[in-house]
Amino acid sequence: MADVKFNRILLKLSGEALMGSGDASLDPATLARVAEDIKAVVDLGVEVCVVVGGGNIFRGAMGSVEIGIDRATADYMGMLATVMNALAVQGALEKAGVTARVQSAIPMPTVCESFARRKAIAHLEAGKVVIFAAGSGNPFFTTDTAAALRAREMECDALFKATKVDGIYDSDPAKNPDAIRIPELTHSEALARDLKVMDAAAFAVCREGRLPILVFSLKKPGGLAEVVRGKGLFTLVKGD
Numbered sequence: 001m002a003d004v005k006f007n008r009i010l011l012k013l014s015g016e017a018l019m020g021s022g023d024a025s026l027d028p029a030t031l032a033r034v035a036e037d038i039k040a041v042v043d044l045g046v047e048v049c050v051v052v053g054g055g056n057i058f059r060g061a062m063g064s065v066e067i068g069i070d071r072a073t074a075d076y077m078g079m080l081a082t083v084m085n086a087l088a089v090q091g092a093l094e095k096a097g098v099t100a101r102v103q104s105a106i107p108m109p110t111v112c113e114s115f116a117r118r119k120a121i122a123h124l125e126a127g128k129v130v131i132f133a134a135g136s137g138n139p140f141f142t143t144d145t146a147a148a149l150r151a152r153e154m155e156c157d158a159l160f161k162a163t164k165v166d167g168i169y170d171s172d173p174a175k176n177p178d179a180i181r182i183p184e185l186t187h188s189e190a191l192a193r194d195l196k197v198m199d200a201a202a203f204a205v206c207r208e209g210r211l212p213i214l215v216f217s218l219k220k221p222g223g224l225a226e227v228v229r230g231k232g233l234f235t236l237v238k239g240d
Contacts, residue, residue: 005230008047010151011160015056015085017218025056026088035092040225047124050131051147054081075139086133100129105137117153144198148205162218167235168197186240210239
């Protein structure tokens with residue numbers, strides 16, 4: 001393998017990240033660039049699995065309020081949105097020459113595979129990218145928490161959280177130009193400081209398994225491969 005710090009990673013993508021800078025729920029150019037970034041890491045010999053959100057199409061908590069339906073139903077609608085995104089990412093990866101499989105926490109065999117841990121690991125060991133859809137299959141849990149769960153189930157070396165900025169800051173850099181990037185902290189510190197980059201349940205799952213979280217910017221082409229090599233800008237959240 002090339003000079004990489006991790007052999008198997010889980011990449012958490014938000015649904016909004018697939019929108020690009022426009023108003024469309026899915027931006028073809030952004031999808032293609034994300035696929036190329038993942039391909040670059042696969043080409044390094046790293047096994048990659050992905051959890052993708054659905055906020056670009058439907059967000060359960062917001063939908064529950066705006067539409068007036070119960071939260072559980074709204075969350076299931078959000079899970080279905082993640083399946084649409086997962087299929088889009090799969091298509092972009094295959095167009096880039098990377099074999100990918102979608103596994104859903106909600107069984108839908110005519111659309112994709114159902115989640116099966118051993119089968120997913122076999123796919124990874126065969127060099128395929130596995131995209132986990134429908135969150136954890138349960139309402140009231142975010143896709144961040146699903147990412148933490150899947151990362152531990154897949155025995156990943158780290159969870160890579162792709163965001164709009166190059167790490168975790170002490171305040172919102174979009175609102176505060178003097179915000180300071182935090183290069184490194186522990187899971188417990190992240191929980192104590194109530195940092196919003198991931199929800200508390202996701203941090204807690206990672207802390208229990210001492211699973212490192214690397215927060216980096218998805219906007220920089222090739223940024224994922226840089227971070228896999230331990231280079232570039234990112235925040236490391238590690239065990240206490």
